[in-house]
Amino acid sequence: MNKPLRRVSVFCLALILALMGWATWIQGAKASDYKEDSHNPRVAIGKYAAPLGNILVGGEPVTGSAATSSTLKYKRTYKDGPLYAPVTGFTSQIFGSNQLESLYGDLLDGSDSRLQSPADALTRTRAKGGDVSTTIDAAVQKAGYRALDGKKGAAVALDPATGRILGMVSTPSYDPGKFAGSSTDDQKAWQRMSGDGDHPEVNRALRQPLPPGSTFKLVVAAAALENGRYSSVDEHTDSPDPYTLPHTRTTLKNENTAAPCKNATIRTALRYSCNTVFAKMAVDLGKDKVKAQAEKFGFNDGKVDTPVRAAKSVYPDDMDEAQTALSGIGQFNDQATPLQMAMVTSAIANGGELKTPQLVDRLTDGGGNTVQQNEPAAYRDGRTMSGRTAAQLRSAMQTVVDQGTGSNAKIGGLTVGGKTGTAQHGVDNSGTPYAWFVSYAEDGNGHQVAVAVMVEDGHAARNEVSGNGLAAPVARAMMKAALG
Incomplete structure (x- = not known):
């Protein structure tokens, strides 16, 4: 064989070996990647070839599957979809999935x-879902949803003993x-939801951090007591009224000008929600000590997984x-997200x-056997x-409900403690405040529940927005459902 033919032969052989190597790589090492690629139609065909497993609340399914006449033989159905959407998320033949539907x-x-x-492994058969x-407690979920009806907001209820x-x-x-x-x-339904200016697709309980307003005063109070700034919630503080912000000519006043906020105790300051007391207390402690306390509660943690990941709450x-x-x-x-503030109250209660x-x-697997507990x-x-x-903070929070700004959270037969908050926002605080x-509530048998409620828009006039007026009734409904 002459030299040119030899070169051509060697080159062709190299091409054949390269092709065989590439085919082996695709069919072997990369096979699973292509098999699971979302752009592979076989993935969706396999996923919807049989009824999906279900998401359960109180042992009962709030999801289901319905037969279709398309290549994708089954589609997901939902029982009380709007009620449980913040829990389940969605799964769609076109638009993918999120939250629990995606994670699991x-x-x-x-x-x-x-x-x-x-x-199944031998025959490469997909197991039953x-x-x-x-x-979730269905009664608590329904109570919160009904109480928030017509408002833009969110609420979270936790069992302090278990999380x-x-x-x-x-x-x-x-x-x-x-x-x-x-x-x-x-497709039209998706477009309507995606184009809604109120963004119903956002899980505000986990993914909508907003200024927490006066509810954050509990964090500052905890820092003051833990760092020995004050020995109890009944010791008088060093707090002028009004309070001039350090190195400025700006004076901070209290919403209730008649409230006894000057040198007030922490109990009184929480009862009347005295801005001057906690603003100065934060300065006296210093930002590092307040930050350390806030981070113990979960602030600045970008990996709070429920398992759905919550947005980071920031100090x-x-x-x-x-x-x-x-x-x-x-x-x-x-x-702070509502989940974050529920964590604060849960820690105090517990x-x-x-x-x-x-x-x-x-x-569980398709036969009901536990896969993971x-x-x-x-x-x-x-x-x-x-x-x-x-214990000190629980006592002061009880005073807020019994004698202060949280009266709408009272529940007969239960011990209830709370803290209101009205958070300003917008340029020069021009926006409608967040309520x-x-x-927390506890019965006589050691059972507890902790709740955080945020009302972003309650369709109320600006001067009528308050934590007690808009948010406390929602918390009351959920606590009563949990313990009532």
Whole structure:
């Protein structure tokens, strides 16, 4: 064979070997990647070839599957879709999935390896979909949803002893069943939701951090007691009224000018929500000590997973003393989700011990056998404050409800403590304030519940917006449902 032919032969052989190597790489090492690629139509065909497993509330499914006449043989259905959408999320043949539907998609569609029997693995058959049991209490969820009706806001109820999320409401909501299929109507329903200016698709309970207003005063009070600034909630503070912000000519006043805020005790300052007391207290402590206390509750943690990840709640770092004062009353650049403020109240109710919030109780296979059981777990090291500090704050919060600004949270036969908040926002505080209420309730048998409510827009006149007026009734409804 002459030299040119030899070169051509060698080149062709190299091409053949390269092609064989590439084919082996695609069919071997990359096979699973292509098999699971969302752009591969076989993925969707396999996912919807049989009924999906379900998401359960109180042991009962709030999801289902319905037969279709398309290539995707089944589509997802929802029972009380708007009520449970903040819990379940959605799964759509066209638009994908989110929240629990996404996080546990493999379990629900039967492709999770934990569901496969040896026979399934041998025949490459997809197992029957498993179920996701949530921690939600249907009565608590319904109570919060009904109480928030017509308002833009959110509410979270926690069991302080376990961290179980008993209720997680976000309004306005949406019906995920409206766009679960692939029809023209499904596409129109998605477009309507996506174009809604109130953003019903946003889970405000987990994903909408806003200024917490005066509810943040509980964090500052905890820091003051833990750092020995004051020995009890009944010791008088060093607090002028009005208070001039450090290094400025700006004076901070109290909403209720008749309130006895000058040198008030922490109990009195929480009862009347004295801005001057907690603004100066934050400056006296210094931003680092307030920050340390806030972070024990979960602020500045971008990995709070329920397992759905919550947006990060923020206690700002780079502040001067005047900004620290405003931050001490939940303004300046403070940001908190309703879940975060429920964690604060939960720790206070539970003697200072904070449990990691949990939305999922257990996972089961298609036969009801447990695949994974989630047990209560401490958040970080679990201890946010001493038991004595927690008891002091519970006592002061009870005064807020019994004699102060939180009267709408009273429930006969239960011990209730709370804190109101009205957070300003917008240029020169021109926006309608956000109304907050955080609370806990306990019965005589040791059962507790902690609740945080945020009303972003209650359709009330600006001068009528208050935590007690708009948010406390929602918290009351949820606490009563949990313990009543």
